[in-house]
Amino acid sequence: MPHRELPIPLSAPAAWPTEEPPAARVDWRDRTALATDLALIGTAVTVLALPLVTLPAALATGSAAVRGRYLDGHLPPWRRLFQIYRRAVLPGLATLLAAAALALDLAAVRGGWVPGGPPLLAVTTLAVIGLSGVAALALAHLGRTPDLPWREAARRPGNHPKCVAALALTNVVAFFLALAVPVTVPLVLGFHLFAIHMLTDRLTR
Template identity: 35%
Template sequence: MRTSGQREAGEIFGPRMTLFADVLSVGIAVAVVSLPLVTLPAALSTACAVLRGVREDRPATAGHFLVALRRRLRPGDLGAGLVALGGLVLVLADLALAGAGLPGGRAFALLAAALGTGAAVIGLRACGRPESVDDWPAAVRGAARDAVRDPGGSALVVLAVATATLSAWMLLPLAFLVPGPLALALTAVDVRGKGVAPHQRV
């Protein structure tokens, strides 16, 4: 994937439009691969790593994403998916209990929502870190540090998720496209202020 402004012979739209198309194709691939849910963290992490490679003129296509993903889905990757899925079920169950009219339910619901949002931000920022390719614990620790040191980046992650959710809610077919822009946003949040060279190749 070229990052310069020059066009190849016969190229109509230029590299920026090509990158946009690649992001959407990667998003579709992520959505399809993530249907079992437990594969979502590995798929999103791989998408972020593939999109990070654009800075070194490496391909950011759905085909390259699938090739990279085949080297993933190890027990650790599936374990990360199970942890994420379990956390989501726990938060939803807590919110359901809080809405059942229990004493202090409103305060408990706010607390559960805040904890769930914080955990989701850390998990998503971990997917955007290059360490997630082969070391989830290190990626989560780094994401937790980033969430504290860089609240602006965490706010951007929340905004990206809200935008993706709203887009999918407004037009359901967009649900198969939004993982690509979301992965791009997570990658951009991670690389801003850091060196140009990525830490991990895919």
């Protein structure tokens, strides 16, 4: 029988190695737009907080605005932010009363109205700074989920002590920056809310 040679299958040519497209770089225009939006948020929070009793509601609304800008690249609708502000006024009153009580306690210890002297003043100051970190983390949770009950937002920081400590330190820096140049308070507020969300995302994973 004549010998028939079977055709040798040709292997498919090796695919040319492909490289992943480079990650999009953020240019100066994006950074400028972000800085402008943060300044706008800080200014709005300052104006809304002028009656003082609306300070917690203004901060919660600013947190939601920063979160929307941080995730979506643009500010949330103003109608949505107004709804968040309106719902946060009453829960914020209890928070404001607690903050006022702490401020009075610190003033009493510092003024020597109660016994204890410098040791008690140091302990009270550290307690106030630590509670400011708790408040900052709760504020970040309210920005993430505006419909979250404030009591639930206040419970969650207990699971993230490192994040609370980092936020407390950030609060101290922001406080002294605003105290040194009071006219920069709106700018400090907007950028500080942004820093709170950045730190929270990194330290609560």
